[in-house]
Amino acid sequence: MARLEYADYLAHIRRDSARFREVLAGCDPEARVPSCPDWSAADLLWHLTTVQHWWCAMVTNRPQSGEEMGYVEPERPTTYDALLAAYDDTHAAFLAALEAADPAEPAYSWSAKPSDHTVGFTYRRQAHEALIHRLDAELTADCVTPLDADLAADGVDEALDVMYGHLPAWGTFDPQPRYLEFRISDAATSVWTQIGVFSGTAPDDGEVFTDEKDMHVVPDPGVPADVVVTGDAAALDAWLWKRRDDAGITVTGDRATYDHARGVLDQGID
Secondary structure, eight states, X not given: OOXXXXXXXXXXXXXXXXXXXXXXXXXXXTOEETTEEEEEHHHHHHHHHHHHHHHHHHHHTTTOOHHHHTOOOOOOOSSHHHHHHHHHHHHHHHHHHHHTSOTTSBOOOSOSOGGGOBHHHHHHHHXXXXXXXXXXXXXXXXXXXXXXXXXXXXXXXXXXXXXXXXXOTTEEEEEEEEEEEEEETTTTEEEXXXXXXXXXXXXTTXXXXXXXXXXXXXXXXXXXXXXXXXXXXXXXXXXXXXXXXXXXXXXXXXXXXXXXXHHHHTTOOO
């Protein structure tokens, strides 16, 4: 499916980050985040601060990795007002770094796809990071507003392809001839996935994975889907991120295929 223009991703980062800050500024710092129950409002605020701090460093020092540049994590402030101030400073620096960079320029990315090692990866990834954490903030304050339909439609693809579908260089994916179509009803488009199993040995700790349930985005295979999952963009995007239930989302087709996909999706993403 077609992606957004980079200028649109930047506008969404700006808009959703501002909304995130606006909502959390009025929250009790100890309020629990329903979608991330281990987090308080203060934890959520610091999380997006550290995420944007990291990616600001990756863009500013492109194409070095964090290890290559000697990246140092910021120290967490002790008061909520100081947390808000740290977020403001970090977000301003992050926006300035993105605005000064060409999306086509080489930059660090954790993606195993060489094409993702550009500043443009950060534009897209952080637009969706800001959107979902804006939703977390609104759930915390019980003041949820609609998700942008175009960004959410792109988010369905991004969640399935980049977040759930990340395939590390040290692993292999063995596909099975079974397909799911995630049909985005208000965008007249679909994201197709193929199920299979993942195997590999993690180089950092030696953990061995054997025949783990896996699923990856693929082009339209030209055959009927084994499972069709249908919903509007906002519902599907939030559901994939476990930020809402499946109300309004329909599932039809082979139960075993869907159960396999659920095994992947139930792992969740933060």
